[in-house]
Amino acid sequence: MIVLAIVGVIILLLIVWLVTSYNGFIRLRNKSEEAFSAMDVSLKKRYDLIPNFVETVKGYAKHESQTLEAVIRARNKAMTSSTPEQKIASDNALSGTLKSLFALTESYPELKANQNFLSLQEQLSRVEEEIAGARRYYNGVVNKYNTKTEMFPGNIVAKTFGFQRKPLYEVNSDAERENVKVSF
Numbered sequence: 001m002i003v004l005a006i007v008g009v010i011i012l013l014l015i016v017w018l019v020t021s022y023n024g025f026i027r028l029r030n031k032s033e034e035a036f037s038a039m040d041v042s043l044k045k046r047y048d049l050i051p052n053f054v055e056t057v058k059g060y061a062k063h064e065s066q067t068l069e070a071v072i073r074a075r076n077k078a079m080t081s082s083t084p085e086q087k088i089a090s091d092n093a094l095s096g097t098l099k100s101l102f103a104l105t106e107s108y109p110e111l112k113a114n115q116n117f118l119s120l121q122e123q124l125s126r127v128e129e130e131i132a133g134a135r136r137y138y139n140g141v142v143n144k145y146n147t148k149t150e151m152f153p154g155n156i157v158a159k160t161f162g163f164q165r166k167p168l169y170e171v172n173s174d175a176e177r178e179n180v181k182v183s184f
Contacts, residue, residue, distance in 0.1 A: 021157040028145040032166055035141045036084055039134035039169070043078070043091060045127045050075045050098075053120045057101065060111040067104050071097045085167050135169045142166045 054068050061068070074097040078090040111117055146165045149158040157163070 017153075018157065021154055022161060025145075025148065025154075025158060025161070025163045028141065028148060029163065029166075032138065032141045032145050035134065035138035039131065039138050040087070042127055042130040042134050043087070046094075046124065046131065047075055047079050049120060049124050049127060053117075053124060054101070056114065056117045056120055057105060057108075057111065060108045060114070061104060064104050067097075067100050071101050073097075088167060088169050139168050142168055 050071060054071055057064075058068055071094075074090070074094040078087065078094045081087040081090045105111055105117075105121075145163075146168075148154045149163050149165055
């Protein structure tokens with residue numbers, strides 16, 4: 001009788017642990033999806049600002065069409081990305097083309113004095129700060145989730161129920177890590 005009671009308690013404790021661990025994975029997965037969604041909202045704001053920004057620059061830098069077209073192509077690709085991995089990669093590419101656009105604007109003093117340009121630049125700067133904050137939050141939540149999926153005994157529950165690592169939002173290339181070179 002005592003052995004049955006001990007076995008029953010052990011089974012009950014295992015069930016409680018399994019349910020608690022599973023619910024922890026669900027909570028972290030939902031938080032990571034919410035964090036990615038929040039970042040996606042900021043990215044959408046950026047996508048909406050870019051055409052206005054490019055049009056303003058285009059009026060002053062007509063012969064810089066290659067850079068302007070690259071920004072628009074990168075924006076369109078980022079907007080059509082569907083998976084988190086694709087969004088991260090295409091957003092990194094868009095960030096690189098935006099750096100080129102900002103560097104290009106440094107060559108046009110009359111553009112930098114334009115009130116519409118300054119307003120758009122300020123809005124884009126605020127959105128970039130929102131995106132950076134959203135990326136930090138997303139990476140923090142995903143780091144907790146990924147750690148839980150890899151550490152024992154959580155990795156047993158993760159493997160059993162199909163919880164897999166999520167991608168961190170990282171800079172992918174050395175070119176994106178470099179400072180933009182601006183020359184006057």
